[in-house]
Amino acid sequence: MKNKERRPLSKGRPDAGSSRPSRTAGPAKPAHRSEAPVRKEAPARKDAPARVQAKPQQQASQAAPVETRPLWPRSGDLPAERVPVILESSGAGDFHLIDTGRGLKLEQYGDYRIVRPEAQALWQPTLPDHVWEKASAVFTGDTDEDGMGRWRFPAEALGETWPLSLLGVDFLGRFTAFRHVGVFPEQIVHWEWMKARVEEAKAQGRTLKVLNLFGYTGVASLVAAAAGAEVTHVDASKKAIGWARENQAMSRLEKAPIRWICEDAMKFILREERRGNHYDIILTDPPKFGRGPNGEVWHLFDHLPLMLDVCRQLLSPNAVGLVLTAYSIRASFYSIHELMRETMRGAGGVVESGELVIREAGLDGKTRGRALSTSLFSRWVPA
Numbered sequence: 001m002k003n004k005e006r007r008p009l010s011k012g013r014p015d016a017g018s019s020r021p022s023r024t025a026g027p028a029k030p031a032h033r034s035e036a037p038v039r040k041e042a043p044a045r046k047d048a049p050a051r052v053q054a055k056p057q058q059q060a061s062q063a064a065p066v067e068t069r070p071l072w073p074r075s076g077d078l079p080a081e082r083v084p085v086i087l088e089s090s091g092a093g094d095f096h097l098i099d100t101g102r103g104l105k106l107e108q109y110g111d112y113r114i115v116r117p118e119a120q121a122l123w124q125p126t127l128p129d130h131v132w133e134k135a136s137a138v139f140t141g142d143t144d145e146d147g148m149g150r151w152r153f154p155a156e157a158l159g160e161t162w163p164l165s166l167l168g169v170d171f172l173g174r175f176t177a178f179r180h181v182g183v184f185p186e187q188i189v190h191w192e193w194m195k196a197r198v199e200e201a202k203a204q205g206r207t208l209k210v211l212n213l214f215g216y217t218g219v220a221s222l223v224a225a226a227a228g229a230e231v232t233h234v235d236a237s238k239k240a241i242g243w244a245r246e247n248q249a250m251s252r253l254e255k256a257p258i259r260w261i262c263e264d265a266m267k268f269i270l271r272e273e274r275r276g277n278h279y280d281i282i283l284t285d286p287p288k289f290g291r292g293p294n295g296e297v298w299h300l301f302d303h304l305p306l307m308l309d310v311c312r313q314l315l316s317p318n319a320v321g322l323v324l325t326a327y328s329i330r331a332s333f334y335s336i337h338e339l340m341r342e343t344m345r346g347a348g349g350v351v352e353s354g355e356l357v358i359r360e361a362g363l364d365g366k367t368r369g370r371a372l373s374t375s376l377f378s379r380w381v382p383a
């Protein structure tokens with residue numbers, strides 16, 4: 001990757017702190033600090049490309065000071081573009097989408113059939129009611145993405161977790177209070193792409209370094225590690241990191257080179273930038289709102305430009321990709337597409353952006369049905 005930029009713009013960004021409440025931070029709580037084994041601080045490189053300013057604590061008294069820095073001015077040509085790109089999955093391993101409709105989706109996760117709210121499903125279900133009524137678990141509650149609610153088990157009470165497998169990685173499905181089940185299967189398309197790149201590099205004797213930001217239960221980190229990458233996984237939630245470590249054990253990848261880091265994602269990447277560390281693939285899957293372990297506020301619309309700017313600095317000279325996914329935001333994929341292209345100005349390559357969709361596959365997992373849009377994505381690749 002060519003780096004044509006010179007020095008950061010002199011003006012700081014608008015205030016990165018916010019007292020807006022987090023609905024999507026998942027299980028993150030402000031109380032915890034970091035998970036072992038977090039490596040010791042290395043001294044900052046003298047030639048670190050950007051100055052980082054610690055902002056005074058001026059917002060919510062419990063929040064940690066928000067670090068920020070000016071954006072780098074980018075010059076050179078915009079990367080080529082490919083739009084719109086619809087990355088479609090029809091399931092993999094133990095997962096497929098059975099049916100959707102009437103504001104709901106019916107999914108197969110291993111032995112369980114699960115019904116969850118799905119605001120995009122404006123149409124009527126294909127399958128008859130009696131099929132839906134036989135679901136193992138139904139989430140009832142807030143219809144907002146990430147809203148709180150509770151699980152109902154129509155046939156028999158189920159435990160909190162159950163075994164699942166995807167792309168050769170074993171992990172636990174989980175009934176969480178935020179309607180999620182411990183995995184976001186629409187991400188399979190990104191994980192397949194990443195796995196292929198890691199394996200190709202491995203075949204040529206190169207071990208890729210993967211950074212997984214907002215990594216949740218670690219399925220992407222495990223897929224990368226199983227394919228032969230060195231992985232750094234960052235999440236603000238101690239609980240999620242605990243789940244990810246359980247998944248690591250389930251996948252028999254205890255010896256794989258994965259650093260589990262419980263920290264605010266922005267804080268972590270700014271420190272990595274100061275240290276001069278680099279990664280070959282960066283996945284970033286930020287929520288709309290979130291909080292770091294010390295109350296650091298993440299607000300996608302305020303902080304994404306800086307996050308991508310720092311991620312660019314973290315890309316290695318022969319980086320393989322920078323992948324962004326954005327959920328439940330009121331924006332077109334063009335918003336993140338043009339931001340990605342501006343951020344990657346002068347780096348060559350191509351930015352492809354669009355939507356991640358899951359295709360209904362019926363009860364048998366093979367009957368092609370309607371496409372369900374799940375999120376926006378933008379991906380820079382070197383060619």
Ligand SMILES: C[S@@+](CC[C@H](N)C(=O)[O-])C[C@H]1O[C@@H](n2cnc3c(N)ncnc32)[C@H](O)[C@@H]1O
Pocket residue numbers: 024025026027028182183184187213214215216217218219220234235236237240263264265266285286287289290291292296297298
């Ligand atoms: C949408 S999930 C990510 C899903 C994951 N990429 C996957 O595909 O499995 C959002 C995650 O972001 C984490 N999070 C929220 N705010 C954060 C912050 N400021 N820094 C780091 N992680 C944060 C939450 O704990 C949660 O695990």
